[in-house]
Amino acid sequence: MCLVAEDEGRVVGFLLASMDRRPGIFLERVHGLISDVYVRPAYRRRGVGRELVGAALAWFAERQVSRVRLRTDARDALGVAVWKRLGFETVALTMDRLL
Numbered sequence: 001m002c003l004v005a006e007d008e009g010r011v012v013g014f015l016l017a018s019m020d021r022r023p024g025i026f027l028e029r030v031h032g033l034i035s036d037v038y039v040r041p042a043y044r045r046r047g048v049g050r051e052l053v054g055a056a057l058a059w060f061a062e063r064q065v066s067r068v069r070l071r072t073d074a075r076d077a078l079g080v081a082v083w084k085r086l087g088f089e090t091v092a093l094t095m096d097r098l099l
């Protein structure tokens with residue numbers, strides 16, 4: 001699913017989301033996944049991101065999805081803070097190393 005925010009016909013932000021379906025061994029077989037959110041710099045801090053995320057959560061709720069996930073860079077303190085303001089909390093830690 002792709003949502004766009006427009007200002008007088010010009011796209012100023014977008015959000016990409018999908019249903020994440022998992023094997024039957026998991027109790028929760030489906031959860032929502034927000035994979036990208038972007039708002040043009042000139043339009044930030046005006047509630048556009050909150051509105052996009054709110055619309056995505058409503059879209060999931062209409063489809064009986066009770067949990068929505070996303071991945072964000074743990075080193076990006078600002079990004080983490082924005083997601084917390086939008087009601088998300090950290091439940092997993094992804095680790096990697098260079099080879």
Ligand SMILES: CC(C)(COP(=O)(O)OP(=O)(O)OC[C@H]1O[C@@H](n2cnc3c(N)ncnc32)[C@H](O)[C@@H]1OP(=O)(O)O)[C@@H](O)C(=O)NCCC(=O)NCCS
Binds near residue numbers: 083
């Ligand atoms: C993250 C992003 C989508 C937020 O969009 P936005 O339209 O500025 O967000 P909003 O104005 O709706 O703000 C949402 C909440 O985060 C907070 N917030 C947003 N930017 C913030 C900042 N720079 N510093 C502190 N808080 C911030 C707002 O205060 C708001 O909370 P509140 O309503 O409780 O006050 C936008 O900054 C962006 O596109 N960044 C680059 C791409 C990115 O990092 N995407 C996220 C990872 S996928």
